[in-house]
Amino acid sequence: MLFAQIILNGILLGGLYGLMALGMALVWGVLNIVNLMHGSLIMLGGYIVYFLFVGAGIDPFAGLPIAMVVMFAFGYALQRYLLNLIVRSALLNTLLITFGLDVVLTYLAQLAFSADFRAINPSYAGANIGVLGLTVPLARLAAFLAAFFLALLLWLLLERTRMGRAIRATAQNLTAARLYGVDPRKLYAITFGIGAALAGAAGGLYGMVSQLTPYMGASLTAKSFVIAIIGGLDDPLRVVAAGLVIGIAEALAALYLSPTLTDAISFGLLVLILIARPARSLRMAS
Numbered sequence: 066m067l068f069a070q071i072i073l074n075g076i077l078l079g080g081l082y083g084l085m086a087l088g089m090a091l092v093w094g095v096l097n098i099v100n101l102m103h104g105s106l107i108m109l110g111g112y113i114v115y116f117l118f119v120g121a122g123i124d125p126f127a128g129l130p131i132a133m134v135v136m137f138a139f140g141y142a143l144q145r146y147l148l149n150l151i152v153r154s155a156l157l158n159t160l161l162i163t164f165g166l167d168v169v170l171t172y173l174a175q176l177a178f179s180a181d182f183r184a185i186n187p188s189y190a191g192a193n194i195g196v197l198g199l200t201v202p203l204a205r206l207a208a209f210l211a212a213f214f215l216a217l218l219l220w221l222l223l224e225r226t227r228m229g230r231a232i233r234a235t236a237q238n239l240t241a242a243r244l245y246g247v248d249p250r251k252l253y254a255i256t257f258g259i260g261a262a263l264a265g266a267a268g269g270l271y272g273m274v275s276q277l278t279p280y281m282g283a284s285l286t287a288k289s290f291v292i293a294i295i296g297g298l299d300d301p302l303r304v305v306a307a308g309l310v311i312g313i314a315e316a317l318a319a320l321y322l323s324p325t326l327t328d329a330i331s332f333g334l335l336v337l338i339l340i341a342r343p344a345r346s347l348r349m350a351s
Contacts, residue, residue, distance in 0.1 A: 066198055066199070067320075068320075069198075069199060070199050070200065071316045071317060071319075071320050072313060072316065072317075073199055073201065074205075074316050075309075075312040075313035075314070075315065075316030075317065076209070076309055076312060076313060077201075077202070077205040077206060077208070077209045077312070078205070078274070078312040078315070078316065079308045079309035079310065079311055079312020079313055080208070080209035080210075080212040080213055080305065080308060080309060080312070081208050081209065081212050081267065081270055081271060081274065081308070081312075082288060082292055082308035082309075082311050082312050083212060083216060083292065083296075083304055083305030083306070083307065083308025083309065084211075084212035084215055084216060084263065084266065084267045084270065084305070084308070085107060085264070085267040085271070085285055085288065085289050085292070085308070086288070086289040086290075086292035086293045086296065086304050086307070086308055087215070087216060087219060087260075087263045087267075087301055087304055087305070088100075088103060088106070088259070088260035088261065088262075088263035088264040088267070088289075089103045089260065089264075089286075089289040089290065089293050090289075090292075090293040090296065090297070090298045090301075090304050091219070091256060091259060091260045091263070091298075091301075092256060092257055092260040093293060093298055094236050094298030094299055095232055095235060095236040095252075095253070095256045096144075096148075096152055096253050096256060096257065097152075097153075097156075097159075098148065098152065098159045098163065099156070099159065099160060099163070099290070100163050100260070100286075101160060101163040101164045101167050101286055102163045102164070102166045102167035102170060102282070102286070103260075103264060103282075103285070103286045103289055104167070104281065104282030104283055104284065104285035104286035104287075104289070105166075105167045105170040105171055105174070105282040105286075106136060106140070106170075106260075106261050106264035106265065106268070106282075107264045107265070107267050107268040107271065107281075107282065107285050107289075108170075108171075108174060108268055108277065108278075108279065108281050108282045108285075109136065109139075109170065109174070109265065109268065110132045110133075110136050110264055110265025110266060110267065110268030110269050111185075111268030111269055111271055111272040111277045111281075112174065112178055112183075112268070112272075112277060113128070113131070113132040113135055113136070113265065113268075113269070114128040114129060114131075114132050114185060114268065114269030114272060115183055115185050115269075115272055115277060117131060117132070118185055118187065124187060125185050125187055125269060125272070125273055126207065126211065128269060129211065129265075129266050129269045129270070132265040132266065132268070132269050133262040133263075133265050133266050134262070135265065136258075136261040136262045136264060136265030137258040137259065137261060137262040137265075138258070139261060140257045140258040140259075140260060140261025140262065141254045141255065141257065141258035141261075142254075143166075143257065143261075144253055144254040144256075144257035144258065145250065145251075145253075145254035147162075148162070148163075148253075148257065149250055149253060149254065152253060167282060167283075167286070170282070171279050171280060171282060172279075174279035175279040175280075178279060180278065180279060180280070181278075182276040182277070182278050183272070183276065183277045183278075184272060184273075184275070184276050184277065185269070185272040185273045185277075186273075187204070187273070189203050189204060190204050190273065192204070194206075204273050204274060205274050208270040208273055208274055211266070211270060212266075212267070212270060212305070213305065215263060215266055216301045216302060216304070216305045217301075217302070219259070219263065219301045220300075220301045220302055222259075223301070228255070231247050231252055232252060232255075232256055233299075234247065235247055235249060235252055235253075236299075271285075284328060287328075287331075287332075288311070288328070288331055291311065291331045291332060291334070291335045292304060292307045292308050292311055292331075293307075294335055294338075295307040295310065295311070295334065295335060295338055296308070310334070311330075311331045311334065314330050314331070314334055315327040315328075315330050315331065318330045
């Protein structure tokens with residue numbers, strides 16, 4: 066029964082991991098930018114939901130759409146007026162500017178919010194339900210369902226809408242997309258805005274199952290990077306599946322090895338996958 070409970074906990078956490086990685090995978094796949102400030106966007110989304118809950122009394126799940134709208138506007142403006150200047154330059158330039166922005170956002174968050182740990186604790190935060198002898202935390206279950214719902218919405222957007230087809234066409238062949246009337250500058254800004262909105266939602270959900278701090282971004286960027294590589298950049302549902310794998314692996318590592326090794330597990334899985342199937346893994350992330 067303990068083993069089943071650990072697997073369940075890993076699945077619930079893994080769904081949230083998948084949502085965290087969706088924004089990075091989308092931006093990476095379309096803009097070819099490895100966004101090193103992705104974790105800071107997650108952090109900002111978490112603080113938006115936190116202050117909506119603490120300051121305005123808005124339920125965290127009701128605050129998620131607000132955080133997504135704010136983060137979309139922020140991401141759109143950031144891409145349209147800054148990152149578009151280097152979007153097709155050398156990879157090192159994009160890494161440097163996103164890393165620099167990550168440092169700036171972290172420093173500003175520390176000044177604005179202090180370095181104290183904060184958590185989003187609604188009245189139902191400690192509530193549980195029993196299913197087949199297993200304990201299911203309601204907050205984690207709701208976060209998992211919200212993450213899966215957003216991943217499904219992104220999949221529908223990319224597969225069933227004109228905007229989604231334009232995004233996929235631009236990712237596959239920029240020249241052909243231009244010939245069909247696609248404006249890359251606008252599309253890149255929209256794509257980055259969607260990635261930032263997903264990061265904001267992930268941050269709000271993360272604040273309900275863990276703690277918020279201005280310095281949380283680096284580890285979440287690294288984890289999102291690993292999941293994006295494992296899941297690939299062209300299928301949101303596969304990214305969520307990769308998040309589930311990481312969540313389960315970390316839960317098992319915490320049980321049988323040590324809780325301090327959970328972050329190392331995700332990178333260990335990445336190394337094993339690259340060793341076992343290097344060509345396929347690199348093709349999926351290219």
